[in-house]
Amino acid sequence: MDSLHTYLFVALLLFCIGLFGLLQRRSLIGMLISVELMLNAASINFLAFNRFLGPDPAVGQIMVLFIMGIAAAEAAIALSLILALYRRLRSIDIEKARELRG
Amino acid sequence: MIARDFMLFLPELTYLVAALILFFMCLPQKADHKAIYAVALALAGLGVAGALLGMGQEGHLFFDAYQVDLFSQVFKLILAVAVLLVVGICHGLAGVEDRYHADFFLFLFTCGLGMMLMVSAVELMTLYVALELSSFSLYILVPLRRGDNLDVEAGVKYLFIGITASCVMLFGMSYIFGVSHTTYLAGIMDRLPLIIQQPAAMIGLMLTLSGFFFKLAVFPFHFWAPDVYQGAANQVAAFIATASKAAAVALLIRLTALTGGTSLYFIDVLMVLCVASMTLGNLVAIVQKGIKRMLAYSSVAHAGYVLMGILTMSELGYSAAVFYSMAYMLMNFAAFGVVVMVATSGQNLAISDLAGLHKRSPLLALTLMIALFSLAGIPPTVGFTGKFLVFAGAMQQGYFWLVLVGMINATISLYYYLMVIKAAYLSESPAELPPLVVSMPLRLLNYLLIAAMVYFGVCPGGFLDLAQAAVRGMMGGD
Amino acid sequence: MSFPILSAIMLSPGLGLLAVLFLPRENKRAVRWISLLSAGLSLALTLYAYAVFDTTAKGLQFVERVLWVKSLGIYYFLAVDGISLPLVLLTSIVFFTGVWTMWDLEKRVKEFFALMLLMVLGVYGVFMALDLFFLFVFYDVSLFPMYPLIAIWGSTRKEYGALKLTLYLLAGSALVLPGILYVYFQSGLFSFDLMEIAAAGLPPSVQSLGFLLFLFGFGVLAGLWPFHTWSPVGHVAAPTAVSMIHAGVLMKLGAYGVLRVGMFLCPQGLVEWSPLMATLATVGIVYGALVGLAQTDLKYVIGYSSVSHMGLVSLGLATGTLGGVDGAVFQMFAHGIMTALFFSSVGHIYDRTHTKLIPELGGMAKVMPRASFFFILAALAGIGVPCLASFWAELLVFINGFQVYPALGTAAVLGLVVSALFMLRVVQRTFYGEKNQKYAAAPDMSAVMVIPRALLAGAILLFGLLPRLMLDTIQSGVAPLVELFK
Amino acid sequence: MSPAIAQYIRPEVVAYAAFGFTLVLVFGGALLAVLPKNIIHNVFGLATSLVGVAGLFIFLGSEFLAMMEILIYIGAICIAIVFAIMLSQPMHLQIPKRYRPKLIFSFVVATSLFISFHGIVTRTEWEPALVRGGDWEVARLGRLLLTRYELLFELVSLVLLVAIMGSIITAAALGGDKNPTGDEET
């Protein structure tokens, strides 16, 4: 609980779970959810380093804050694009969208 | 003091103001396309002027998070020119929904702004956010296309690959933060010699680079490129193919320079990626039917060439990479410019659609030929000189085999470029198509591009010296 | 600095190119005249340079040297010595006659002459530049116009031929560029100046690898066996003047590159690899002649004879002796003129009969005596009849080849008989015997079109009767070079 | 509450229990977010996991961030996702089947990444900074945001602006006038 490695392990595991989801979900929204998990993993990392190693406790927190902001923006754009795709294909299954290939 | 800071921030400010103006132009329901175009062109011109004025400025802003040096200013100039060029061929903008012309230009400028901020940023989070700014603008630009259904698909794929890459990058940044306790590049650079042997430092840096590999479309982060080029409007593709590549190169140079070339294993990985990019890009480009898709794969290959300059981690290699990105911007833009001008209704072009181009417009055919020969690295064009410099950089470090592989790849690439030239120069169009009318400014643009491609090919001295000075400042300055 | 005559020679096609580019494409007449004038101008300047060239002085003449890119040590460095001047002369002659030969071209005239002028500009550059960077630039400049030139105006399997030729040759230059960079960095001088690098000398291991790169890189263009297959295919496909320049001049660029870059910079490499080079050359000599025996297309025959003759050049170079290199350079010149004559004659025949298949022709000597005469003269030069230019070259190559490699030299001399057999076979089948009634009315060359061919024939005869006109010049350039191989 | 039990409720035990519970939240939520096919379950899982992460933030000493996490992620992002689901995935649409090789392959890839990175993380000697400050006040965050991270702050707002404009254009208007392929089939 008070060791850096625990947090790093947690973050890494979360990252990999997110990655697993990203790679196997067919639903675009599912993929987006997985991405959010991965971003959180990075946040945990930042804060853990901040807590155990960092020179200035504020820096890591600010990083996490910005990651959240970016995540929000990302989610907004992603969702709007997913909806746009849904309008075209009547589906948000990524495997249906394979016009572009070769 | 304020005035000086203002001067330092001039190119970015120009773009910010431009974005603001365009934002207001988005608001009216019915917009005058010609006016929007004229305004955008003027703003892009101002941007170039700003970048030119910014040349030679040196200094730090925002509590050292932002560094203005020759290196960044050179890239800002390249970016500004790229934006100007792209705006230049947006006349009519047949490929974009009518309602969104102003939005199109707005996002073009925010993207340019993001890239400019990116090349000057010397703090990891700033870098990240600037990158996202430019990426998000592009994610929006891609599906703005009129017509077929490919654009949204391309946009979604671009977005997902992009956010995956940015997640990975962020994760890597966290490790860098962990080992170096800071997010400032200067601080990292000070501390890196102590920690470079730490695996977490290397993987962190590698993951951070992957975000820019994605921008540059280096294998295996290239998968978006063909789809996006094909799906996006021609002008957008031109923009992605030129400006965003240059910004990525700048950042790759900045970040790899951090290591000071001390980690050989790091270079090994870059070398593998470089060879894989070149080979895969060139091989797959051979079988492409669509010209934009072909250019996309060729851009993957060119990413490999640029990487070859970067992985040398030497002054010559870096300046070669700078030169190459300029060269690539010019020649790729020339090729895309022709595509835009031939695709009068903004449609996608197959290579066979170029048939009879030499009759329809000899000038465009000539521009295309020179651009393609330049891409293939045939002298006396700028593409050759770029390749030459990159290879020289690699050879200086003794990477003989890398140079050999690069040259073999250049030969392979010649094959598919020749296929396009064949279509443009040899094949007669099946139906008698009307001659293409190229307006006088665009004619001038073509002449200018040809002249520039040949001039920088034959007389690389001036720009090369500039690039070398920039790189030297960048490497020694911190 | 005195009048920069070399730049003037080189830039006269450049001026022509600019002028042609800005002419309207409908004005074919003006395009032709401008091309011919610029060709004539460069020919006149070359003749002047040849006349005032001092054959007793060793070293470079007409030097023009300007620092071009300081940070890399690139110089705009033009000069000629006894090796390059004859080749410049060759280029001028073939270029001039080539333009004249294509006078009747009607299809896309402007583009054709523009590309040709560009190509010749590159060729001049290669022969004059003594800076590795510029040499390579000019080398590629002279290669890539081949693609459109063949693919647009060519004939038999033109697209295949053009593609193959272009890719093949540029693959060759893919070896040259690493070689140049390798040498550049290994010399440690940070200068692309050929003379400086040569003067400083390179370590033996560098010379060994460098020479191999240059040998195979440039050797592809020189038609070195087994990298020759582009040449017949390309020659068959190319239009007349392009074949002339290509077989006549461009193939020499390869041999010149091997000589000027490979042998000059890496003399130890030559010493080390010359058995390999000589073997490949000899195989090429015999092999080219043997394959030539079985061909039915006139241009294929000439193509393979070029392989055979360029093998002689390589053999001469591989000997590394004064006489051998003399002979090789002379052979470059002689073969250039001879092949140009070949192709210009065949071009006429093909234009009039629309066939170049030997079984379909026959008795052409009666139908078009002028064209036939030129072809037969070239054929005689090709089989080494004395008092025609190539005889002396072959003589020198054989003497020195035999001296250095007795077995290979003997085999090469054997190739002479085979080449006699196949040349005469072609002459007999094509020009002698019963004439094919289908082409009996085909018109002969007009008097105007005889002139360029006569110029070439005259050169063959002149230098055949008075070989010292050329050999003295060549020797003044070769003599300092072969000192390196001792 | 019996003393027998009470003797176990020492602060560190409570802390460990709480930490364990947080981890269960994080990973249980994450698995729930990734594995079930039903997208609503996934969102729920995500929310759970994020609550867990917020808990971790508290363990790491930043209550402020924990609060922001709940606010931004659960309050904004998850809600947005739910809206998007409602707009895009009506229940009548079939949930696509999983493709087993893809499942296995993604598992292998993710696992290999995990193993390799885990090795890297454990191999690395993490050294704390020589000088370490101890100011965890939120006020300091605010100050820094307006001074050292001013540019970043402005930038993020610009990014958000772009994102919102983009979302409006893309989601609200795009494709409305286009002829969707799905309609042609129905």
Added chain:
Amino acid sequence: MTAVAPGSTIVWLTLAAMGLPFAAFLAIFFVTRPRLLPSLVISLACSAFSLAVAWWLLIHLRGIDAPLMFQALWMHGGQASIGFGFLLDPLSLVMLAIVTSISFLVQVYSLGYMAGDPGMAKYYSFLSLFAWSMIGLVVASNLMQLYIFWELVGLSSYLLIGFWHQKFSASQAGKKAFVMTRLGDLGFFLGIIVLLLNLGDLSILGLNSQAAAKLSPALLTASAVLVFCGVVGKSAQFPLLTWLPDAMEGPTPVSALLHSATMVAAGVYLVSRLYPMYAASADALAIMLAIGTVTMLLASTMAMVARDIKQVWAYSTVSQLGFMLMGLGAGSYFAGVFHLTTHAAFKALLFLCSGVFIHHFGTNDFFDMSRQGARHLRIPMVCITIAGAALAGVFPLAGFFSKEAVMGSLAELDQGIWLWAGLLGALLTAYYTFRLLFVMWRPLQPLQDKQSNPGHDDHQHSGHSSFGYGVMSAALIVLAGFTIALGFLGDKLIAFLHWQRPPQIPHHTWLLVTAILVVLVGIALAWWEFGRRGAAQEGFLRRFPALETLFARRWYLDDLYRRLTDYVVYGVFSRLCTLNDRRVVDGAIDGVCRGTVGAGWLLSFLQSGLLQYNLFAMVLVIALVGIYFLLL
């Protein structure tokens, strides 16, 4: 023997004599070809000039005791420097006189023979070219110059043989002549290179005086034999003898000029030129002797069955050349040169006479000619008889003396077999010569209609003018005079050739008698079969069909060569190389290209359109990089 620099008069005259024919060639070929008269004038004038100079030199220099040499640097490259100049010594003076005389006479004769041929001007230009190369060869001061003109002689012979090139056989014969002599020249050339590399000097005087001393015996023999290869080719010796009979496809004066008197004699001349060098190598002489003997016998047998008049003389030429080489090989310089001289005269005469018949009757078959009344053409008939008798070695004609000299040298040898072979050759020569003469004189049955001549010489026989006949006859008479007179000049010649110090030549009376007897036997046999009244005019060989076929097919040498070229050169080497070129070399290249495109096609499936597979690749690479960094 050291050379003396000649006076300027001699230099300029000789150079002019050498150069003018070439000038004539250029002038006629490039300028006056369309107009006949100026062409003829130029050609004849130049030829006459050379003739005059040659004879003037011969007479003027008849008493010299040291060779005159003039040399200028023609070409130099490396250690090879090649001079251009002339060497005047008795041998070259005599040969020069022979060459210019025959050449001039043939030109005169051709005025009649070629009259009306559309290519007559071209023909004269080629004759001039030939004269130039032959003169250059004869006076060449060094071996390389000699070789150069040697090759030029080959070239002019190619042009002249194939003069009526629209006829397939003519162009074929020209090609054959060129290639086969080229094959021999290969050896010659290598020999020159060996000499050059080992001696550094190719001047003929130098070779003759130093070769024996400076070269090891093996090297000397090797180079001598290599040079002799050239002789084998050019003088049509075994095994390269088959081109010469085919070369009779050319106009008859050409045959007279090239293939009897001058060009083929060049081979013998070369041996004589380098005789001191050859004399130093016993092995080389032995080889020469053997080849000469084999050639002589083979060619004689071929001549016995030929029906084409020119073929008969062609075979006899080959045979006589072999005879000359026998003389030289047996060690007698004089015998070879003497026979060369006399042979030039009578063989030219034989051909020119035959030319008249061919011209007149439009056939080459002498049986046919005879039936058409050949014997009514008196002058040619007489001349051909004289020449034939000289060829057969009938006393006191020229051939008799020179043959006698050769026989004498053969008799000096240790082995008797050479002499017996020589005598057998003499017998056969007498037989086939008189076979022809008897047939000509005694037609079996006169034939009237001329329909049965299957188009030999398809040029227009429009020139049956009396002028033509007169011109031709004049040439014949001059040559007949030589044929009769030359035999008596043997003593003068031997003295001249040996710088006034003639060696003692042993005389064998028994040999004289035997030789005369042998000739008589041959003549008698020919008379019995062809000459006597009521003779069937069928040779005794008719009874041995196998032999007759063997002789008629030239001992199957031609078939051998044809098969060799068809099956080995074309069928195996050329075919294999071509296949290799198409399939292996080109195939490899095309394969690489196809492989590249195929690889691109395969790789393009990476871009499957399925987003997550692309993400797989990304993550996989990252994982691999992680593992790589981990493993460090």
